Amino acid sequence: MSCNEHAGFATRQIHAGHQDLSAVGPLATPIFQTSTFVFQDTAQGAARFAGEEQGYIYTRLGNPNGNEVGAKVANLEGAEMGLVMGSGMGAVSACMWSLLKAGDHLLADKTLYGCTFAYFMHGLTRFGVEVTLIDFADLDAIKASLRDNTAVVYFESETNPDLKIVDIPAIVKIVKDHNPATKIVVDNTFATPVLLRPIELGVDIVLHSATKYLNGHGDVIAGMLCGSAEDMTNVLMVGVKDMTGSVIGPFEAFLINRGLKTLDIRVNKHCQSAMKIATFLEGHPAVKRTLYPGLASHPQHALAEKLFHGGFGGMIAFELDCSKDRAAEFINHLELCSLAVSLGDAETLIEHPASMTHSTYTPEELAEAGIGEGMIRLSVGLEDPEDIIADLKAQLDKIKK
Numbered sequence: 001m002s003c004n005e006h007a008g009f010a011t012r013q014i015h016a017g018h019q020d021l022s023a024v025g026p027l028a029t030p031i032f033q034t035s036t037f038v039f040q041d042t043a044q045g046a047a048r049f050a051g052e053e054q055g056y057i058y059t060r061l062g063n064p065n066g067n068e069v070g071a072k073v074a075n076l077e078g079a080e081m082g083l084v085m086g087s088g089m090g091a092v093s094a095c096m097w098s099l100l101k102a103g104d105h106l107l108a109d110k111t112l113y114g115c116t117f118a119y120f121m122h123g124l125t126r127f128g129v130e131v132t133l134i135d136f137a138d139l140d141a142i143k144a145s146l147r148d149n150t151a152v153v154y155f156e157s158e159t160n161p162d163l164k165i166v167d168i169p170a171i172v173k174i175v176k177d178h179n180p181a182t183k184i185v186v187d188n189t190f191a192t193p194v195l196l197r198p199i200e201l202g203v204d205i206v207l208h209s210a211t212k213y214l215n216g217h218g219d220v221i222a223g224m225l226c227g228s229a230e231d232m233t234n235v236l237m238v239g240v241k242d243m244t245g246s247v248i249g250p251f252e253a254f255l256i257n258r259g260l261k262t263l264d265i266r267v268n269k270h271c272q273s274a275m276k277i278a279t280f281l282e283g284h285p286a287v288k289r290t291l292y293p294g295l296a297s298h299p300q301h302a303l304a305e306k307l308f309h310g311g312f313g314g315m316i317a318f319e320l321d322c323s324k325d326r327a328a329e330f331i332n333h334l335e336l337c338s339l340a341v342s343l344g345d346a347e348t349l350i351e352h353p354a355s356m357t358h359s360t361y362t363p364e365e366l367a368e369a370g371i372g373e374g375m376i377r378l379s380v381g382l383e384d385p386e387d388i389i390a391d392l393k394a395q396l397d398k399i400k401k
């Protein structure tokens with residue numbers, strides 16, 4: 001039931017982190033629906049609190065279901081330790097509260113998931129953290145923006161919603177040459193460890209909204225962090241335990257573990273379908289612009305080819321050649337694509353970033369971040385791509401009439 005470190009990705013996504021329950025022998029790890037754990041005696045309780053003995057104490061500090069997910073995703077990302085949390089935002093905030101203090105500087109990409117943007121600009125700044133947002137496609141700007149007090153550099157490996165690919169090896173070199181102690185935190189939600197593994201490229205901490213591809217079934221909210229045992233223990237004991245309490249329930253962790261067993265199969269299918277759908281969109285006269293890293297027309301296509309393994313993800317952004325009202329009509333009349341935020345599910349989801357996921361940005365900030373009013377985001381699901389293309393085509397054809 002266990003696997004060694006040389007096993008392939010698919011073997012590790014099924015077996016890594018599996019606990020020894022040989023006395024009972026279940027194939028699937030049962031749900032440990034318990035808030036607390038019984039100590040044999042006071043000496044054992046004290047030893048566990050002192051960190052002198054390994055073992056469970058209380059589910060906010062760890063639970064077998066959560067620990068299995070943490071160990072598994074850490075294994076897939078090539079990290080020493082992983083933590084699963086109550087949401088992606090719980091992971092972002094638990095990480096930042098652990099790494100930053102008043103007077104520190106955070107340097108981040110200007111294109112971020114809307115709530116990450118709001119937390120940085122309107123949350124952290126209230127507590128004396130200086131925040132600078134710049135375009136992480138501009139390596140000179142990164143070099144020029146690093147300061148003596150830059151404690152954290154933060155970006156999404158593939159940005160939400162405009163699918164920019166960030167040059168991780170180049171940024172690692174610039175940041176670590178400036179100050180090896182500066183932590184580089186990368187949100188790898190869109191790419192997943194199937195396609196991209198930032199820790200192998202020198203990043204310190206990888207973050208996920210596990211709500212998305214890691215779970216993959218649209219029924220759980222969860223977050224993940226992976227990194228060194230030292231960094232993860234710091235996040236657990238400060239950011240999770242004391243500052244956010246962002247804890248996942250055992251049942252949700254069980255579901256994420258179940259989803260993870262098919263991660264590579266699902267991601268590969270998302271990639272194949274997204275390539276077909278992006279190619280279709282790019283060729284349709286009603287579509288003004290299609291952004292998909294697998295298309296030769298994508299601004300960082302060559303970089304995506306260099307960094308990504310075996311595919312370019314399941315997310316597409318596009319703009320229509322029509323008015324705002326006509327674009328809304330297009331979305332409202334789709335039959336198979338569901339109008340919903342989130343992504344990475346079996347169902348294809350479509351949304352309007354400027355008024356939905358990125359409505360935390362002002363119109364000026366949206367323009368600065370390159371998130372156009374006309375941008376539409378598609379999370380390609382696991383349906384037959386021909387059916388999604390037919391659904392899109394039926395409405396796109398009406399625009400040109």
Ligand code: LCS
Pocket residue numbers: 087088089090113115116156160187189190208209210211221222223341342343357
């Ligand atoms: N990071 C990224 C890149 C995300 O896309 C999201 C959520 C989060 C972090 C936060 O994760 P959560 O707390 O929701 O688990 N993104 C969403 C989106 O694009 N649509 O709905 C949620």
